[in-house]
Amino acid sequence: MNTGLFGQPLTTASPATGLGRRDHLTFRGNVALGRYGWLRLTPAYSLHLVRELLKQSGPDEIVLDPFSGTGTTPLACASLGIRCDAVDINPFLVWLGNLKLTRFDDGTARAVKSAATRIAEKAHDPRPAAWKPDLHQIEKWWDGPTLHALAAICDGIRNPKRERASGVSDLLSIAFCRVMIQTANVSFGHQSMSFKRNGANGGLLAEPPGGAGARIAAAFLAAADEVADSLQVEPPTAQCRVVLGDSRDLGAALPAGKRRYTAVITSPPYPNRMSYIRELRPYMYWLGYLSDGRAAGELDWKAIGGTWGCATSLLNTWTPNGHGEIPFPQFDRIIRDISAGHALLGRYVHKYFEDIKGHILSLRKVLAPGARCHYIVGNSKFYDTMLPVEGVYAALFEDAGFVDVRVETIRKRTSKKELYEFIVHVRAPSLARRAT
Numbered sequence: 001m002n003t004g005l006f007g008q009p010l011t012t013a014s015p016a017t018g019l020g021r022r023d024h025l026t027f028r029g030n031v032a033l034g035r036y037g038w039l040r041l042t043p044a045y046s047l048h049l050v051r052e053l054l055k056q057s058g059p060d061e062i063v064l065d066p067f068s069g070t071g072t073t074p075l076a077c078a079s080l081g082i083r084c085d086a087v088d089i090n091p092f093l094v095w096l097g098n099l100k101l102t103r104f105d106d107g108t109a110r111a112v113k114s115a116a117t118r119i120a121e122k123a124h125d126p127r128p129a130a131w132k133p134d135l136h137q138i139e140k141w142w143d144g145p146t147l148h149a150l151a152a153i154c155d156g157i158r159n160p161k162r163e164r165a166s167g168v169s170d171l172l173s174i175a176f177c178r179v180m181i182q183t184a185n186v187s188f189g190h191q192s193m194s195f196k197r198n199g200a201n202g203g204l205l206a207e208p209p210g211g212a213g214a215r216i217a218a219a220f221l222a223a224a225d226e227v228a229d230s231l232q233v234e235p236p237t238a239q240c241r242v243v244l245g246d247s248r249d250l251g252a253a254l255p256a257g258k259r260r261y262t263a264v265i266t267s268p269p270y271p272n273r274m275s276y277i278r279e280l281r282p283y284m285y286w287l288g289y290l291s292d293g294r295a296a297g298e299l300d301w302k303a304i305g306g307t308w309g310c311a312t313s314l315l316n317t318w319t320p321n322g323h324g325e326i327p328f329p330q331f332d333r334i335i336r337d338i339s340a341g342h343a344l345l346g347r348y349v350h351k352y353f354e355d356i357k358g359h360i361l362s363l364r365k366v367l368a369p370g371a372r373c374h375y376i377v378g379n380s381k382f383y384d385t386m387l388p389v390e391g392v393y394a395a396l397f398e399d400a401g402f403v404d405v406r407v408e409t410i411r412k413r414t415s416k417k418e419l420y421e422f423i424v425h426v427r428a429p430s431l432a433r434r435a436t
């Protein structure tokens with residue numbers, strides 16, 4: 001039988017039964033490992049899976065990840081000595097990805113630890129910090145004393161600016177984010193973040209003598225130590241980077257001389273109405289990448305599949321116009337069925353695939369002939385209507401001239417029996433085929 005990368009039958013039909021949830025094939029498998037584990041962000045996918053795909057790479061490989069997210073693909077490439085460029089539309093994720101890809105010298109870890117010791121003292125300062133983020137209902141996220149201590153640490157990292165150039169303040173920002181999210185009244189029990197029912201700080205850390213100041217100072221020092229120590233784990237050895245850009249216009253986003261990628265390993269947003277901006281808001285507000293709700297919605301509207309804030313109202317007036325038909329036989333029927341339950345959702349799915357079609361058309365122009373592409377995608381269900389996301393991707397690639405299209409089922413995603421994750425494997429056409 002024709003089997004795929006993960007020993008499962010390759011299929012374009014409904015997924016094989018008996019594929020359980022396999023945590024090593026999700027971001028959960030990355031959490032303990034060096035820079036991959038810095039922040040636990042739900043957009044991330046499995047390092048194990050990326051490494052399996054990179055086993056096919058030869059010495060001339062140049063990898064592209066058009067949806068970089070937390071930078072799993074470029075970091076895996078960088079630590080294996082494989083060149084890689086990545087693109088993301090979210091400036092916070094571009095910063096995070098590039099920080100992960102930075103080579104630090106031996107002195108950096110020591111500088112992080114010593115700066116953290118100095119800054120942690122600020123958590124005890126009773127004076128209010130000059131600044132705290134304008135996050136909607138911030139009091140739901142942190143109680144007053146915790147917020148006070150966090151704001152003092154954040155202020156200590158931002159000022160003075162002398163550590164900025166060396167990357168020390170960026171690394172301290174990662175340590176800060178770990179503490180900020182660990183002490184927030186949010187839970188990660190579900191696919192996305194939600195507020196906990198009772199109690200600020202979720203009882204994650206017991207209150208020591210000295211109150212919130214001592215608790216936050218201790219947590220910050222521990223986090224800074226972890227970040228500093230992680231720098232030695234599988235450090236990057238190849239030049240890789242993440243650029244800010246729109247994967248629907250890769251020609252504009254990528255450096256002109258380097259548009260000959262031999263492989264694409266990526267995971268685009270899924271059409272499941274999960275908003276990355278919603279998830280990433282606390283990080284983005286604290287680090288200054290967002291300052292108000294309107295900007296959050298506008299950024300989510302630019303992202304494929306975004307649904308946060310004004311992205312929803314803009315979708316209300318959206319009409320198909322971009323790249324013509326979606327070449328999947330049942331596509332119009334599926335959109336009609338979803339729209340019958342909820343018109344906005346029908347529009348959401350339609351726009352999602354128009355955007356993906358735009359991406360695939362722009363991708364072809366930056367690939368070397370015969371380049372292999374691996375898209376990790378998940379299917380969705382809207383009320384009673386199944387959305388065979390993997391099948392629509394396969395059809396879009398075929399329509400754009402890609403060859404050797406096949407779909408591999410890799411794991412069950414949730415407790416819902418129909419929801420799976422797939423790899424859509426395709427190849428860019430060879431030179432001969434391109435000419436025809």
Ligand SMILES: C[S@@+](CC[C@H](N)C(=O)[O-])C[C@H]1O[C@@H](n2cnc3c(N)ncnc32)[C@H](O)[C@@H]1O
Nearest residue numbers: 043044045067069070072088089246247303304
């Ligand atoms: C599923 S996540 C990628 C996860 C990544 N593989 C990882 O391990 O972290 C999808 C990413 O696509 C980005 N994105 C959405 N629309 C985009 C666009 N038009 N251009 C570039 N990136 C986009 C989102 O910001 C998000 O980071």
